[in-house]
Amino acid sequence: MNNLFKALNDETRRTILSLLKYKDMNAGEIADYFSMTKPSISHHLDILKRADLIVSKKEGQFINYSINTTIMDDLLNWVMNFKK
Amino acid sequence: MNNLFKALNDETRRTILSLLKYKDMNAGEIADYFSMTKPSISHHLDILKRADLIVSKKEGQFINYSINTTIMDDLLNWVMNFKK
DNA sequence: TAGTTATTTAGACAAATATCTAAATTAAAA
């Protein structure tokens, strides 16, 4: 749960997730969306990956990222616990 | 959303929430539960309050804290957006 | 093979965060 909450505690990372919700993107496409350097975005992708919120797959010289919504179930369950 | 995710991104604060889930507690009772100074706990309570996750009510020399689960709905909706 | 492109890794640095001790505030009790 720690990694999950940590990953979600950043606006840039939450935006990345909402981008990937609509379609898979490679690292460069994601970086182009932000006014931030590629290394910074790479770092955010790493944190999202560590939280299992996204999955990466190398395709040629590109690295494709896609969202993993199953991990959201953990969060869903956590929240539901407070709604009785 | 920022304040909410920030507040939840800490094990101590999440534990405080799960304590308050069962019964209201005053600041001292909450602090007694942890091996941490009262000022530190007071700071955590402040962050939870700013995120509207808890509510405080002064009763005599005590300050009673209770959970506000309605704010969890925001989080619930946010998560649901990813589960389509 | 040499050069270009996509991405990450490494290292530095400023800002944010969690914690502490000491002091201030507020209310009850003696």
Added chain:
DNA sequence: TTTTAATTTAGATATTTGTCTAAATAACTA
């Protein structure tokens, strides 16, 4: 009214975090 108790505020400090530039890695292209 003086003291005690509950809690917060203030200020200090070490750690974590987000961002950057420069360098490294890996794969495509001419």
